[in-house]
Amino acid sequence: MSTDATYNVLFICTGNSARSILAEGILNELGKGKLRAFSAGSHPKGEVHPQALATLKRLHMPDTGYRSKSWDEFVAPQAPVFDFIFTVCDNAAGEVCPLWPGNPVSAHWGLPDPAAVTGTEEQQVKAFRDTAMMLRRRIELLLSLPLHRLDAMSLQSELRKIGQEQ
Template identity: 65%
Template structure:
């Protein structure tokens, strides 16, 4: 991998309303131009969960451009070519994904679904914050990888391992 390249990352979840949205926002913020993140769902809800947006705002991340979208949008010939495709929910990890142009590296970074949590509003907010903190930690680990010095197999092994942390 190249040191001065901008790496495209696609975060996938089933509904593309919470976890993948959080990951997209965090990666774009933390990646500071080295990474361009996108998110999509196998069966998108069509709306972004308001608590996901609230959580991103708490990290001082602008939220005006997020939308729930289908993963087929990123399998089209004119779509950005992905370097990494990361699933963040167990259901999406088990689905048959489209064929991604360029054969990106893939890994599973499962995170509990904060949108499925039943409880008080404050408890729901805490679930979203916990998911964001887990994703942030994993993204920071990925960003710390010396991509220009690692071969493809080593990078693939590392991004898979990050999903277990």
Template identity: 55%
Template sequence: MPDRVFNVLFLCTGNTARSIIAESILRKDGAGRFNAFSAGSQPKGVVNPFALKVLADSNYPTEGLRSKSWQEFAAADAPVMDFVFTVCDNAAGEACPVWPGQPMTAHWGIDDPAAVEGGDIDKERAFVQAFRFMKNRISVFAALPIKRLDGVALGAKLREIGHSEGASHGRPDVA
């Protein structure tokens, strides 16, 4: 009998950078174990070109990535999520929709690379750093023995991941 595939949703306000990066990383690194999705509370409708560049430069998939509303995943016909992670402090502080299936949640905030000012080199550097922080979190998450952990232990591990290197200083653990 094949192992169960878990659905994971990454949330951010605009769904242009951090949540998109997370979706792509888990899509590749968690293939066969996880289905990765991303969405935003107020999607901008376009993916940040630096996010796409950094993903492509790191050999991560960019095809099919789009900025979309979290309402798509609250609909009756949406995939039932097992995990929902906020990756920006604004989304963590917002009232989220009710997710079918009562997924486990955690806040994995990192600073917004799209907010960095300066030249293209400075902006790309910020996206590379965001990619690295997110990849580290997802690597730890993907290595968890999810089926062997009870809900309390798993929840603690998910929150712990959110406090790893690069954690933003916003509102942790309110996802």
């Protein structure tokens, strides 16, 4: 990996409506010039959860331009080639994924689904905020890695450790 490369990252979740959208938004904001994020789902819901967009807005990050989409878009010939692929939900981690072009390093960064939280609006807002903060922490750790100096096995090990970060 070269020092001046922009690395492509794909965040996968089953529905591509909450966690993967948050991760895409946070990484695109924090990783400008170094990492470029995308998100997709194995069974996309077809719409982004409104609380995911509201959470990005509360974090002073762009909250427009997102859509719930299938991972099939990213195996097409014109799709970006990914350097990293992260599953952010346990269901997606257990699914048979497409064969991704290139040789992306992958890791599981599972988090509870904030969209599954029922209760008051305040409880739902807190669930999305907590998820966003955990993703932000993991993304900051990713950004601190010397990506261009680590071999694939070392990198995979580091990324898996980050996924266990609480």
